[in-house]
Amino acid sequence: MPELDTAIEAARKAGELIRAKADVAKRVDIKSSAHDLVTEVDKKSEALVREVILSHHPDHAILGEEGVAAGVEASKRALAEYREQESLWVVDPIDGTTNFVHGFPFFCVSIAFAQRQEVTVGVIYDPIRDDLFTAEKGKGAYLNGERITVSEERTLSESLLATGFPTDARGVRQVNTAAILKLAPQVRNVRAAGSAALHLACIAAGRLTGFWELELNAWDLAAGALLIEEAGGQVTDTVGRPYDLGVRHILATNGHVHHDVLRLLEEVGSTGFE
Incomplete structure (x- = not known):
């Protein structure tokens, strides 16, 4: 599929830039809050990804994080504007910018392609580990060319979850913390490494059992959701509805523990829905 080749090319080129700047990129701007950072490398990475995509597909639309104003409402408006495009690329040039700024090596490039609102290509590239996760709709998920599948844990007690x-500062952190307090005693452990896209890729590769988080965006989730589905897992919103580009409150698992996590999120009121 030509879109997969384009996504791989763009992700690798952006990854080269990110890797070269990883030890020196400390200049940051504040976006919506002191927890929401953007660097010049984010902007240059997105510009590079756009250049590669448009060189191969000049008539395609691109929804990239750095082209959207800060804040939840701006993100929702941007998606509403773009999501009905016939051919749409959804790009996060660095997912895990705070990690990048601090030199914590858990960040990635995330690129998805959607045809008539259905995600058909997903690529996540970890430039530090040189791990390339790829998926095409109906063709499976791969890590560096090798087929991957989700993990086999069937109970919460043997599960490694991430969040x-x-x-934002609207109380969503506190809501999510309640879920951590509810789930942590019932699972093997919980991780929070700071990149939603890379957490999702880890589920697809069997490294994590599941992941949930509230108030994310299409560019955080689109590529990773396809990877998990193609690796045999399950992706919904936090009340169990099927994933689509508009989902902001996400639950992704190997499928075996999905219902149990949904039930506990509901019990503690941590779905993100009123």
Whole structure:
């Protein structure tokens, strides 16, 4: 599929830039809050990804994080404007910018392609580990060319879950923390490494059992959601509805523990829905 080749080319080129700047990129701007950062490398990475995509597909639309104003409402408006495009690329040039700024090596490039609102290509590239995760709709998920599948854990007690801390200051962090307190005693452990896209890729590769987080965006989730589905896992919103580009409150698992996590999120009121 030509879109897969384009996504791989763009992700690798952006990854080269990110890797070269990883030890020196400390100049940051504040976006919606002190927890929501953007660097010049984010902007240059997105510009590079756009250049590669448009060189191969000049008539395609691109929804990139750095082209959207800060804040939840701006993100929702941007998606509403773009999502009905016939051919749409959804790009996060660095997912895990705070990690990048601090030199914590857990960040990635995330690129998805959607045809008539259905995600058909997903690529996540970890430039530090040189791990390239790829998926095409109906063709499976791969890590560096090798087929991957989700993990086999069937109970919460043997599960390794991950979550994140939303960047906004509207109380969503506290809501998500309640879920951590509810789930942590019932699972093997919980991780929060700071990149939603890379957490999702880890589920597809069997490294994590599941991930949930509130108030994310299409560019955080689109590529990783396809990877998990193609690796045999399950992706919904936090009340169990099927994933689509508009989902902001996400639950992704190997499928075996999905219902149990949904039930506990509901019990503690941590779905993100009123």
